Amino acid sequence: MPELPEVETIARDLAPLLRGRRVVSVHAARQPPVFVGGSLAPRTIVGRRIRDVSRTGKFIIVEFDEEVRLAVHLRMTGNLLFNPPAGPVRYTRATFGLDNGARLVFADVRKFGRMRVFRGDARATLGVGIDPFAPELDARLAELVRGRRTPVKSWLLDQRHIAGVGNIYACEALYYAGVRPKKRVGKLSLRERAMLLTALRRVLHKAIRHRGSSVDDYVDAEGKAGRFQNSLAVYGRAGMPCRRCGTLIRRIVLAQRGTFYCPTCQV
DNA sequence: ATCAGCACCTGTTGGC
């Protein structure tokens, strides 16, 4: 499910709802475990007050006092729901009780989603790269891709380079930049790199304004779908005409992922 | 250093 715009939407919605609240209980599913790899036990956050909620890459970061942080990764089908209607939530993986009686529920059909509690810097701990919106990315992009022979789309999906881009927005950004997904990232021209970065930021911003894409399972913290799926130019549109030139959108598999592009508009 | 392939899970969809 969720890429940067979806995760950003959830984090922005949750921040004012959770800020200042205290966690009073944590219940987490075992088998398969939902808490994996944290340096602190989940119970560490019980009794602590939430300072803020933000996004790092595709992680939702809930920050507590003393640098204690909870990182939530939704993977494919995770949903983080604030105070859902009373009664059991289907596919619940974890439930956090709050001091005002509200609850935060992590539900996930496919059980890929993960959480961890740790102390210290989120970006370093989680091993994610630079944010697409970071101003210094413009200056650093050339150096990041220099000599890399991997296809540009595979490179975009690697969270250690740029953090937050997933399959949908990689396809969309490459379309708007006019670049073929298979093009070797190290061979992009200066102009192509600039176009790609501009296209990436534009499509991510626009998707955030539309509260993300709900292609399948994604809903925000209130359980509502996003709207950007209606504006997708290539993702999921195989066999349909390109909106710019009418050529039929093609689907290939690259890095084991469905990849969509216009063979005319993208060179 | 890469990268294809598969693993992790469950649900939905489309073809025969």
Place this chain on the structure above:
DNA sequence: TGCCAACAGGTGCTGA
């Protein structure tokens, strides 16, 4: 209608 394969917004591991 029924069955089965393919596919799904992500990542992490293995072995070539």
